[in-house]
Amino acid sequence: MAANGTSNAGTIAELVRAQWGDHRIGAKYGDRALTHHELAGGAAARAALLGELLPRGAEPHLGVLLDNVPEYPLWLSAAALAGAAVAGINPTRRGPELARDISHTDCALLITERAHLPLLAGLALPLPPERVLVVDDPAYEELLAPYEGTPPDQIAAGSTAARPPTPDSRMLLYFTSGSTGAPKAALCSQGRLAAAGHSLVGYLGVRRDDVHYLCMPMFHGNAVIAGWAPALAGGAALALRRRFSASVFLPDVRRYGATYFTYVGRAVQYLLATPPAPDDRDNPLRTGFGTEAGTVDTARFAERFGVRLIEGYGSSEGGAAIQRTPDTPPGAVGRPAPGDDLAVVDPETGTELPRARLDPAGRLLNGEQAIGELVNRGRSSFEGYWRNPGATAARTRGRAEGRVGAGWYWTGDLFFRDTDGFFHFAGRTDDRLRVDSENLAAAMIENILARYAPAAGVAVYAVPDPVAGDQVMAALALHEGAVFDPDDFAAFLAAQPDLGTKMAPRFVRTVAALPVTATNKVHRVALRRAGFRCPEPVWWSPVTSAARTTAPAGSGYRPFTDEDRVALLALYRDQGRAHLLDR
Structure with a gap:
C-alpha cells in the first residue's frame, strides 16, 4: 500500500475498481455530488453499453467531445474498465479539421452534448448517427438504464467488445502539433497514465481528503494526466468546472473546498487580472501545478492568494x-x-x-x-x-x-x-507555436491564410508572449497594387470555418516579398527574430498592458505604433521575458 492508503495499481482499471464500495464524495459539479462508489458504478454501466455499441473488429476508440462535465471522467473510467481508449476531441477545432480529428483516431463511438452539436452539423463523420451519443438527451438515459448496477468486476472479466485491460492497453489519444501540419494523436497507455498518477501523488503529497479542481479542458493532457489521474490514484475527489472562468475561480474553490488545481500558462494571468479583494487569501487551496505561468506571475500569485504554484515541464x-x-x-x-x-x-x-x-x-x-x-x-x-x-x-x-x-x-x-x-x-522550434497552452502548427494556419485574395505569399511564425507561450504573427506579401485593409482581413478570418479559436494572428506584417534562404525556403528565423520590431508596417490586435490581458486575436486590427512598441517591450521586461525576443 502507498502512503496515502492506495495500492500502486498498474492500470487505470484497477484504480476505478478500487472506488467500488467507497461512499465518500468523489466528484462535485454544481449542486451535484457523486460518491466514489457511484463513479465506479456509472463507469461500469457505460463500459457495458460500450461493449454493446462497439462494432466487432473496430478499434476500441471513443471520441469525447464534451466540456468538463461529470460524463467526461465517467467515460474515461468506462474506457479503462473496457480496455478501450478515449480520443479527446477539441471543441475549438472547426469544420473539416474537426471531422479529420474524429476520423484520424478511428472513433467508433462519439460522446458529446447538445451544446456541441452545431459543431458537427454538416460534417462528413466516419460513424453513423446511432453511434453519436448525446449525454443530455433523454434517449441517452434510456440506453444506459439496462446496465445500471453492473459491478466493475464484471467488466474487468472482458465482457465487452474491447480487450481486458492490461498496463499496455491504449488509454488516451490526445492531440498535439508539430511542424508538419495536421495535429498528431499521441498515445498513452493505462500503465503510463497510472504511473503518472502515482508519481504525482508522491510529488504533490496528494491526500484522500484533497479535492482536485479541474478547470482546464479535459481534452487536454494537463487536466487528465496532472489532475484526474493523481486524484484517482490518491483517492481524492474531483470538482469540475465546465469551462475555465477567472471570475468564479475563487467562489468555486471555496464552494467545493478545493485544495489543488492544475493550470496552463495564461490561466494564471487571467486570475491575476481579476480585481483584488481583501479576502483573496481566504481559500482552502494548498497548491497549483502546471506550466508556463512565468516567474513573475508565480510570485504574484503566491503573494496575493497565499498559494504556491509548482511549475514543471513535461512533453x-x-x-x-x-x-x-x-x-x-x-x-x-x-x-x-x-x-x-x-x-x-x-x-x-x-x-x-x-x-x-x-x-x-x-x-x-x-x-x-x-x-x-x-x-x-x-x-x-x-x-x-x-x-x-x-x-x-x-x-x-x-x-x-x-x-x-x-x-x-x-x-x-x-x-x-x-x-x-x-x-x-x-x-x-521554428514551425511550432504554443498559444494559450494549445500547440499549433504554422503550416496549418498558413494554408488558411493563403486563401486571402490580396496575399501573394504567407508565412506564419511565433513571437514570444509577454507572459507565457507564444503569439501568432503572420507576414503577408501582398500582390502588386494591393493595400492591406484591416477590417477586410478580420472579416476574412471570421469567415474561415476551419480557423480554430487560437489560430488568428495577433500581429500582421505586410512585406513586398517574403525573405528566403539560399535554398529558396522562407527564412523563418529572420522573421521570428525581427518579430514586431521590423521596418515594415505592422498591424495588431492589442495587448492591454495595464490588465496584462489580451483582446481576442483577429477581433480587430489597428496600426502598431512606436508608442505601442515601447509599452509592449516594457511588459516583456516586467515579466522577465525580453531576452526571448532575440532568440
Missing part, C-alpha cells in the same frame, strides 16, 4: 520531464525527473552544448552557444503517435544505428542549462 508525449526542486532559481524550470537523462544539444550534430552563463540579473550571456534542443538520452515513456509512423520515427530519429541521436527522445523544444545543472526554457 505531451511523455518523452521528457523536468521537476522543480526547492533550490530551483528564479527563471529556471528545474532538474530532470528521476530516470531521465536530459541534455541540451545541437540539433544537427547531437553534441551537448556548453552550459549557459548568466549575469547577476539572470540575463543569458552566451545564448548562441548555449541554446539548443532538449533531448532525453535515456529510456523515455514515449509511446508513439496513432497511425503516424513518420512522426513517431522523427521523435526518436528512427532509432537507426549510426544516426546521430538515434533512439533519443527529441522534444522539439529549445532550452539552455546553467552551470548548476538547472534547465531553462528558451522557446520552440
Whole structure:
C-alpha cells in the first residue's frame, strides 16, 4: 500500500475498481455530488453499453467531445474498465479539421452534448448517427438504464467488445502539433497514465481528503494526466468546472473546498487580472501545478492568494520531464525527473552544448552557444503517435544505428542549462507555436491564410508572449497594387470555418516579398527574430498592458505604433521575458 492508503495499481482499471464500495464524495459539479462508489458504478454501466455499441473488429476508440462535465471522467473510467481508449476531441477545432480529428483516431463511438452539436452539423463523420451519443438527451438515459448496477468486476472479466485491460492497453489519444501540419494523436497507455498518477501523488503529497479542481479542458493532457489521474490514484475527489472562468475561480474553490488545481500558462494571468479583494487569501487551496505561468506571475500569485504554484515541464508525449526542486532559481524550470537523462544539444550534430552563463540579473550571456534542443538520452515513456509512423520515427530519429541521436527522445523544444545543472526554457522550434497552452502548427494556419485574395505569399511564425507561450504573427506579401485593409482581413478570418479559436494572428506584417534562404525556403528565423520590431508596417490586435490581458486575436486590427512598441517591450521586461525576443 502507498502512503496515502492506495495500492500502486498498474492500470487505470484497477484504480476505478478500487472506488467500488467507497461512499465518500468523489466528484462535485454544481449542486451535484457523486460518491466514489457511484463513479465506479456509472463507469461500469457505460463500459457495458460500450461493449454493446462497439462494432466487432473496430478499434476500441471513443471520441469525447464534451466540456468538463461529470460524463467526461465517467467515460474515461468506462474506457479503462473496457480496455478501450478515449480520443479527446477539441471543441475549438472547426469544420473539416474537426471531422479529420474524429476520423484520424478511428472513433467508433462519439460522446458529446447538445451544446456541441452545431459543431458537427454538416460534417462528413466516419460513424453513423446511432453511434453519436448525446449525454443530455433523454434517449441517452434510456440506453444506459439496462446496465445500471453492473459491478466493475464484471467488466474487468472482458465482457465487452474491447480487450481486458492490461498496463499496455491504449488509454488516451490526445492531440498535439508539430511542424508538419495536421495535429498528431499521441498515445498513452493505462500503465503510463497510472504511473503518472502515482508519481504525482508522491510529488504533490496528494491526500484522500484533497479535492482536485479541474478547470482546464479535459481534452487536454494537463487536466487528465496532472489532475484526474493523481486524484484517482490518491483517492481524492474531483470538482469540475465546465469551462475555465477567472471570475468564479475563487467562489468555486471555496464552494467545493478545493485544495489543488492544475493550470496552463495564461490561466494564471487571467486570475491575476481579476480585481483584488481583501479576502483573496481566504481559500482552502494548498497548491497549483502546471506550466508556463512565468516567474513573475508565480510570485504574484503566491503573494496575493497565499498559494504556491509548482511549475514543471513535461512533453505531451511523455518523452521528457523536468521537476522543480526547492533550490530551483528564479527563471529556471528545474532538474530532470528521476530516470531521465536530459541534455541540451545541437540539433544537427547531437553534441551537448556548453552550459549557459548568466549575469547577476539572470540575463543569458552566451545564448548562441548555449541554446539548443532538449533531448532525453535515456529510456523515455514515449509511446508513439496513432497511425503516424513518420512522426513517431522523427521523435526518436528512427532509432537507426549510426544516426546521430538515434533512439533519443527529441522534444522539439529549445532550452539552455546553467552551470548548476538547472534547465531553462528558451522557446520552440521554428514551425511550432504554443498559444494559450494549445500547440499549433504554422503550416496549418498558413494554408488558411493563403486563401486571402490580396496575399501573394504567407508565412506564419511565433513571437514570444509577454507572459507565457507564444503569439501568432503572420507576414503577408501582398500582390502588386494591393493595400492591406484591416477590417477586410478580420472579416476574412471570421469567415474561415476551419480557423480554430487560437489560430488568428495577433500581429500582421505586410512585406513586398517574403525573405528566403539560399535554398529558396522562407527564412523563418529572420522573421521570428525581427518579430514586431521590423521596418515594415505592422498591424495588431492589442495587448492591454495595464490588465496584462489580451483582446481576442483577429477581433480587430489597428496600426502598431512606436508608442505601442515601447509599452509592449516594457511588459516583456516586467515579466522577465525580453531576452526571448532575440532568440
